Amino acid sequence: MSFLQPIALLGIALAATPILIHLLNLMRHRKESWATMRFLFQAKKSSSRFSQIRKWLTLLSRVLAVLSLVLLMARPISTGGESFLNLSEQTPDIVMLILDRSSSMNQISSTSSKTLLQKGLVAFEEFAKTWPDSRLVVMETVFSETIALDNIETIYAKEMDEFFGPTDTGANLAYTINQGLSWLENAEIGQAQILVISDQQSSSWKIPENKPLLENINKNLEAQQGAWQMTFLKIEPTKAVNFSLTGKSLHQDGGLVYPTLSIKGNKKEQRKLRVDVNINGKISPAECDFTSPSTTWTPAISIANEPPTGWIAISLPEDSCTKDNYHFFTYGNNDLLRVGLLAANQPTKKILSVSSKLNPNKVFFKGELNGKDEEMLDHDLLFVQGKQTNEEAGKLLKFVEIGGTIVLFPDEVHENPNATLQNWQPLETSSENEHFSVTEWNKNGGIFSNTANGKALPFSYLKVWQRRTPSEGQPLAFYADGKTFLTRKTIGKGIVYSFSSLPAKNWSSLADGFVLVPVILRILEECRTNSKITEFECGGSESRTLRELQSLTGSQLENPITKAGVYQNLGRMVAFNRPQNEFQTAITDKRDLKKVLTSSHAKWTQAETSGASLERAEIWNFFLLLMVIFLIAESLLGIPLRKSELSS
Amino acid sequence: MPLQESKSFDYVDKQAVARFGGEAMLGNFPMEGNVSGHHKSNHKGSSVEFSEYREYTPGEDPRRMDWRVLARTDRYFLKEFEAETNLRAYPILDCSGSMSFGSPMNKIEFSKRLIATLTYLYLRQGDAVGLTLIKSSGTTDLPSRRNPSQLQDIIQTLGATKAEGKDLLINQLHRSADSIKSRGLVIIFSDFLEEPDALANAIHHMRDRKHEVVLFHLMDRKEIDFLFDRPTRFIDLEGGASILTEPSVIRNEYLSQMEKHISEIQKICTETQTSYHRALTDQSVANVLKDFSSLRTRT
Numbered sequence: 017m018s019f020l021q022p023i024a025l026l027g028i029a030l031a032a033t034p035i036l037i038h039l040l041n042l043m044r045h046r047k048e049s050w051a052t053m054r055f056l057f058q059a060k061k062s063s064s065r066f067s068q069i070r071k072w073l074t075l076l077s078r079v080l081a082v083l084s085l086v087l088l089m090a091r092p093i094s095t096g097g098e099s100f101l102n103l104s105e106q107t108p109d110i111v112m113l114i115l116d117r118s119s120s121m122n123q124i125s126s127t128s129s130k131t132l133l134q135k136g137l138v139a140f141e142e143f144a145k146t147w148p149d150s151r152l153v154v155m156e157t158v159f160s161e162t163i164a165l166d167n168i169e170t171i172y173a174k175e176m177d178e179f180f181g182p183t184d185t186g187a188n189l190a191y192t193i194n195q196g197l198s199w200l201e202n203a204e205i206g207q208a209q210i211l212v213i214s215d216q217q218s219s220s221w222k223i224p225e226n227k228p229l230l231e232n233i234n235k236n237l238e239a240q241q242g243a244w245q246m247t248f249l250k251i252e253p254t255k256a257v258n259f260s261l262t263g264k265s266l267h268q269d270g271g272l273v274y275p276t277l278s279i280k281g282n283k284k285e286q287r288k289l290r291v292d293v294n295i296n297g298k299i300s301p302a303e304c305d306f307t308s309p310s311t312t313w314t315p316a317i318s319i320a321n322e323p324p325t326g327w328i329a330i331s332l333p334e335d336s337c338t339k340d341n342y343h344f345f346t347y348g349n350n351d352l353l354r355v356g357l358l359a360a361n362q363p364t365k366k367i368l369s370v371s372s373k374l375n376p377n378k379v380f381f382k383g384e385l386n387g388k389d390e391e392m393l394d395h396d397l398l399f400v401q402g403k404q405t406n407e408e409a410g411k412l413l414k415f416v417e418i419g420g421t422i423v424l425f426p427d428e429v430h431e432n433p434n435a436t437l438q439n440w441q442p443l444e445t446s447s448e449n450e451h452f453s454v455t456e457w458n459k460n461g462g463i464f465s466n467t468a469n470g471k472a473l474p475f476s477y478l479k480v481w482q483r484r485t486p487s488e489g490q491p492l493a494f495y496a497d498g499k500t501f502l503t504r505k506t507i508g509k510g511i512v513y514s515f516s517s518l519p520a521k522n523w524s525s526l527a528d529g530f531v532l533v534p535v536i537l538r539i540l541e542e543c544r545t546n547s548k549i550t551e552f553e554c555g556g557s558e559s560r561t562l563r564e565l566q567s568l569t570g571s572q573l574e575n576p577i578t579k580a581g582v583y584q585n586l587g588r589m590v591a592f593n594r595p596q597n598e599f600q601t602a603i604t605d606k607r608d609l610k611k612v613l614t615s616s617h618a619k620w621t622q623a624e625t626s627g628a629s630l631e632r633a634e635i636w637n638f639f640l641l642l643m644v645i646f647l648i649a650e651s652l653l654g655i656p657l658r659k660s661e662l663s664s
Numbered sequence: 665m666p667l668q669e670s671k672s673f674d675y676v677d678k679q680a681v682a683r684f685g686g687e688a689m690l691g692n693f694p695m696e697g698n699v700s701g702h703h704k705s706n707h708k709g710s711s712v713e714f715s716e717y718r719e720y721t722p723g724e725d726p727r728r729m730d731w732r733v734l735a736r737t738d739r740y741f742l743k744e745f746e747a748e749t750n751l752r753a754y755p756i757l758d759c760s761g762s763m764s765f766g767s768p769m770n771k772i773e774f775s776k777r778l779i780a781t782l783t784y785l786y787l788r789q790g791d792a793v794g795l796t797l798i799k800s801s802g803t804t805d806l807p808s809r810r811n812p813s814q815l816q817d818i819i820q821t822l823g824a825t826k827a828e829g830k831d832l833l834i835n836q837l838h839r840s841a842d843s844i845k846s847r848g849l850v851i852i853f854s855d856f857l858e859e860p861d862a863l864a865n866a867i868h869h870m871r872d873r874k875h876e877v878v879l880f881h882l883m884d885r886k887e888i889d890f891l892f893d894r895p896t897r898f899i900d901l902e903g904g905a906s907i908l909t910e911p912s913v914i915r916n917e918y919l920s921q922m923e924k925h926i927s928e929i930q931k932i933c934t935e936t937q938t939s940y941h942r943a944l945t946d947q948s949v950a951n952v953l954k955d956f957s958s959l960r961t962r963t
Contacts, residue, residue, distance in 0.1 A: 045895035045908060051762035051771075052887050052922065053900040054857055056907055059918035067913045 024090035031086065034078035070653050077650035084643035088636050093142060108150045108207040108245075113140045114196050115156040115180070116214035117578075118187035119554075119598045122339040123215070123253035132251045133182060136213035137171050139249055143211045144168050150209070154179070155196040157187035157220070158555055158578055162199050184339060184580035185555030186595035189214055190226035190233065193246075197236045200244065210246040215253060216604045219597035223608055230612040237615040246618045250606075258282050259289065259332050260340035262599040264312070266328075266347060267541060271320035273347050274468075277330060280310040280599070291315075294329040294569075296322055312461065324348045327582040327589055329569060340598070344569065344582050344591040353379045353544050356395040360402030363520040364425055367527050368399045371536040379540055397543045401425035401518070403433035412437060417508030421543050423536070424514045426484035428523075438505070438514045440484040452480040452517075454501045457493035462504070463513070463538040464493055478531050480524040486514035513539060553595040554580045565590070675780030675819050677949035684953060687961040688789045718742045751791040751849055752808040754875075755779045755818075756840060757825070758854030759799040761902040763882065764827035765855075766945035771882035772827040774945045775853035778880060781949055782851065783818050795821055798836040800829025808848070830902055834858050837866035847874045853943075855882045860928040867936045878939040878956070881929065885946050887922070890915050 019025060050056065121133040128135065144152055145168070152165040156179055163179055165171065171180050193212060200208050214220055223230065237244055264276040279289065289306040292299050295317065304313045317328060325348035332341040355372045359365045365384065372381040385392060392398070392411050400412065400422050413436045416422055427433040432440050446452055454475040457464040466472050475493070483495075489505030489512065505512045519526035526532045552558040559565075559576035567574040568589065569581040576583050576592035583590050606620055720729055720740035730743040757779060763772040783793045787810065794808030795818050806814075806821055833854050840850065850870055856863060856879070870877045892911035899906045911918075926942075933940040939959065943952045 042895050042908065045897050046892075047897045047899060048892075049765060049901050050898035051765035051855055051884075051901050052857060053898060053902075053905065053907070055918050055921040055925065056898055056909070056914070058921045059914040060907060060909055062917045062921075067917070071910065071913055 019087075019090040019092050021089065021091045024086060027086040027089065028083065031079050031083040033082060034075055038075055074650055074653040077646045077653065081643050081646035081650065084639045084646060088639040088643060092635050092639065093146075107147050108209040110200065110203075110205050110208040111144045111147055111150045111152050112196055112200070112208060112210045113143075113152075113154045113156075114189070114193050114210060114212040115140075115154060116187045116189060116212075116217075116220055117156045117158050117180075117183045117185065118215075118217065118220055119182075119184050119339045119594045120215055120217045120220075120253075120337075120601075121251075122182045123258070123337040124256065126252040126254045131182065132215050132253055133180075135251050136249070137180060139213060139251070140171065140211055141168050143209070143247070147209065153196075153199075155192055155199070156180070157189060157192045158183055158185050160192045160195045162196075178578070181578070182339060183555065183578040184592075184594045185578060186553070186598050187214070187217075187220040188222070188226070189220045190222070190229035193233050194229050197233060197244070201236070206243055208240075208244045210244060212246060212248045213251065214248070216248075216250045216606070216609075217598075217600070218602040218604045219595075219600050221604045221609065223604065223612060227612060230609075234613050234615050234618075237617045240617070242617050244617065246615075248609075248618065248620050250620075250622045252622070254336050255282070256336040258336045258340075259306075260337070260599060260601075261330060261332050261343050262340075262596060263330070263343035263345060263593065265542060266345045268319075268347050271318055272316045273319055273328065273345070274314050274316055275328065275330060275343075275345055277313045277315075277343065278310055278599070279304065279306055279313060279332070280601070281306060281308045282601075284308045290333055292329075292331045292333075293317060294331065295319065296326040296328075319347060325589060327568060327591065329582070340594065342580070343593055344580060346582060346589040346591045353397060353540060354395045355379055355381050355397045355399070355540070356385045356392065357381075357383065357399045358385045358392075358401070358404075358408075359399060359425070361425070361428060361518055361520055363527055364399075364401050364518055367519045367529065367532060368423075368536070371529070371533050372399075372540070374533070374537065375540070379544075395420065397421045397423070397540065399423050399425070400434065400437075402427050403430045409434065409436045413507070416510035416512055419509035421510055421539065422512045423539060424486075424512055425518055426486075426516065428518065428520075431484075437507070437512050438489070438503075439487045441487055441499075442484070444483050444485070446481045452483055452499075453496045454478055454480070454493050455496045457501070462492055463535050463542065464502075465538075473534060474530050477528075478525055480517045480526075482518075482523045483516045485516045489514060552576070552590060552592050554578070554592045556592075556595070559592055675777050675822060676784045676815075677777055677781045679948065680781045680950040680953050681784060683950050684785060684957040684961075685788065687957075689785060689957055689960040716744050718744055750810065751786065752844075752846060753782070753786045753791055753793045753849045753851060754796060754808060754840065754844055755782065755793070755851045755853065756796040756798065756837070757822070758831065758833045758852070759797050759825055759827050759829075760831035760833065760854075761828050761900075762831065762855050762857055765887075765901055766882075766884035767886070769945055770827065771855055771884065771945055772825070774943065774949075775880070775882055776822045776825070777949050778853060778943065778952060779822060779851075780815075780819050781953065783815055787812055787815055793818065796836070796840055797821065797825055798832055799825070800832060803836055803839070805843075827901075831857060834862045834866050838869055841866070841869040841873045841875065844873070844875060848876070849878065850875045851878045851880065853880045853882060856929055860925065860932060863929065864932040864936070867932060867938055871936050871938070877936065879929070879933060879941065880952070881926070881940065881942045883942060883944055885944055888919075888944070890918050890922075 115133075115136060117133065121136070122131050124130070125132050125135045130138070144150070152168060154163040154165060154171070155161065156163075159179070170176055189212065196210065237246060258281070260280045262278050264278055267274040267276070286305075286307045289304045291302045291304050293302050293315070302315055304311065304315070319326065325346070328345045328347060330343050330345075335341065357365060357368055357372070359368065369381065369383075372379055385398070392415060395415070398412070398415065398420065401424070404412065412422060412434070416437070422437065424434060424438055426440055431442060434440075444452075457473070457475060459466050459472055464473055480495070480501075483499075485499045485501075486503045487500075489503030491500040491503050493501040495501055499516070501516050503514045505514065515526075517524040517526060519532055521527065555577055565576055565583040565585050566572060567579070567581050567583055570579060574581060580593050581591075583592060610620070717730070717733070718741065720726075720742050724742065728742050728744070730741050733739065733741045733743075757772070757775055759772060763775070764770050766774065779795070783795075786793050790810060792808035792810045793814055795804070795806040797804040804821060804825075806817060833852075833856075837852070844850070867877055890911060895908065895910050897906050897908045930940050932938070939956070941952065941956055
């Protein structure tokens with residue numbers, strides 16, 4: 017048991033008050049000359065048994081009632097065991113903290129001015145106080161490595177900021193918990209209390225993807241038969257005004273750059289929002305028309321007077337969470353986009369080659385590839401058409417998974433030539449003098465979006481006579497009969513675009529180029545802006561593997577594992593930003609998590625409305641009940657006894 | 665506090681005198697007086713109350729012979745009548761320290777008023793009254809006399825008396841039982857904090873000597889109610905021993921002991937045909953004497 021208001025424990029001294037009053041009363045006694053002393057002596061002698069016991073019991077009741085009141089005011093919490101009265105509970109060898117240090121933990125908590133992270137640390141301090149003799153171990157989500165603490169105060173030490181301070185990273189709680197349990201197993205820890213502190217953001221759990229890990233956690237807890245107790249503490253963020261900003265892409269056109277930004281707000285409103293644009297350290301204000309819940313904003317930023325390569329930081333005014341208010345870009349990277357072609361159809365080869373070579377300053381067309389070529393993985397984008405062998409299909413899949421982009425076209429002959437990447441529908445041919453028309457597409461964003469001056473792609477001129485529609489991925493354009501013209505599918509870190517027709521004369525008029533070429537150019541541009549070379553996730557694998565990174569936007573001691581910013585690597589600028597999934601504010605439903613984590617040794621609590629306690633662990637009501645019982649006992653003891661009881 | 669000499673006669677309660685002065689207060693047992701009075705005597709005498717016929721024995725006074733019976737029957741018979749004599753009252757006052765307790769007046773002062781009032785009433789009806797004061801320093805005895813000046817002597821003696829010292833009542837009762845030669849009315853004023861057995865022995869002794877015994881049990885309201893609201897140190901008036909206690913805790917037990925003691929004394933009184941009267945110091949003298957008087961008047 018520990019206390020949320022330990023200062024109130026000073027009031028324990030008040031428990032002596034009834035005793036003091038009793039003694040004072042004895043000292044303040046009156047003197048009375050008395051005649052019938054004989055009866056007094058006899059009465060005292062006779063009543064000294066039961067009456068004296070009654071007197072002391074009354075005094076004890078008063079003392080305990082005051083004591084209960086003091087303990088009640090100190091707000092005791094019971095953090096261990098299933099029950100407060102579980103006396104058989106053993107002191108754990110280890111008290112472990114699994115700490116979610118994702119960017120979202122830097123929101124202000126709902127009940128204090130502290131961030132969720134700070135509140136979580138306070139909660140852990142309270143939790144650990146229950147077992148002062150246990151060893152303290154922390155495993156946080158950035159490094160997922162064990163940190164042993166000498167004492168609890170260490171978590172507040174400035175030099176431990178690297179492990180307990182705020183970050184711009186994401187989190188994978190299931191992985192970190194697994195690491196923690198593995199450590200406990202390897203260290204052969206008998207008894208352990210594990211506190212998992214998080215805001216339970218969905219992106220920190222990713223239940224479907226992490227199901228095997230969660231099942232493993234469940235299995236480990238069950239195997240320990242209660243020796244390891246896990247407590248999940250959810251800390252609620254404030255509902256105060258908060259805007260968050262994330263960058264989608266950066267398009268550069270001459271002396272202008274067009275960052276595509278998404279701004280989210282948690283309040284229903286329409287307002288002008290001040291935005292600071294920092295170009296290579298020079299800040300200039302801008303204004304954005306924001307409409308809730310989210311707005312996509314693409315400002316034109318002039319870099320005419322700036323160096324050919326540089327960085328841009330876009331930031332929103334300070335609000336209840338400062339960690340989601342900025343995004344970093346780099347521009348003018350000289351790295352050429354490496355494009356390859358793996359196609360069987362000659363017209364397709366031709367039009368794709370030509371399209372790829374239109375912007376030689378940005379795109380390096382490496383030409384046709386042999387399916388067996390090991391260099392396939394060294395590309396950024398591949399145009400693929402035709403049937404591949406299993407070996408080639410495996411390579412293509414790996415290429416996409418590590419972040420590559422594939423633009424896929426159907427095969428003329430084979431029904432389903434690229435099963436690993438796309439599942440094609442059977443070939444359809446339009447009737448004579450008729451064709452398939454594309455009538456619906458996303459004009460507001462993506463590769464089919466309208467041009468900067470608002471003009472739509474000329475789909476009305478596109479005629480398709482033969483098609484194999486892709487059935488997997490997000491449809492971006494539709495034929496008049498509702499079938500899919502093109503889909504976008506994410507595999508691993510990469511993207512697969514699947515066209516439903518070939519740029520060949522007997523298939524469609526795509527070879528005319530008025531639709532295909534702009535789309536190809538946009539895919540190339542998207543590839544360039546999304547290239548992992550220019551922008552990485554903070555705390556991602558790149559931030560851990562790239563060496564000699566120096567911060568351009570912050571302290572030289574900062575590193576991209578925890579802090580977003582622009583870093584210089586061997587003379588090349590790289591932007592590290594908050595992971596995109598941190599932009600998603602959805603919270604994991606406890607019931608979903610409980611479906612996987614079914615162990616009875618996992619408890620679920622929520623931070624209390626004030627302070628940083630564990631809500632269900634508070635046992636003030638127990639002491640309130642005790643106080644009432646003692647007061648009733650005191651009252652009952654004060655009732656005069658019947659004669660029969662006296663004589664006994 | 666004893667009254668000043670000039671106010672000594674205030675010991676006689678005028679209200680009680682006015683209330684009980686009209687009727688003679690009689691003894692319940694035959695008395696041995698030396699003059700004619702209102703009380704039955706143990707001897708046959710020449711009063712108007714016929715007692716019995718008895719055969720004449722030579723040597724007896726021939727004046728008491730019933731000549732009419734002799735004329736009718738030629739037999740010598742004596743016609744006897746009840747004798748009525750005066751009464752010797754012996755108030756005995758316990759002057760131990762415990763008698764100094766009480767309010768608005770203490771037990772001994774209240775007792776003085778009872779004694780003075782009874783003395784006045786008995787002297788007025790021609791009875792003799794004496795006084796015995798039992799003090800730790802020694803006993804003061806005033807022999808019984810019928811002289812009206814006896815009232816002044818008694819009041820003066822009482823006025824100079826204070827309650828102090830140990831309780832010697834029992835020993836003195838035994839002594840008095842022996843020292844009072846003829847049958848008399850022994851009226852004992854005390855708080856009777858003695859052991860009941862010892863008190864019973866003393867009363868039996870008195871009764872064996874044919875004395876009529878009356879007990880006036882002096883008590884104070886505080887002793888009966890025992891109401892105290894905070895811890896109190898009780899100091900013994902007779903010895904200085906003290907006890908610190910929470911009265912509320914022992915009250916019930918105290919009252920129980922007190923009640924038991926009183927009932928034992930009452931039981932002794934019943935057994936020995938002794939009158940028992942409880943006298944509370946906050947009562948009026950007339951009220952206390954009401955029961956005493958009502959049991960002793962002819963009406």
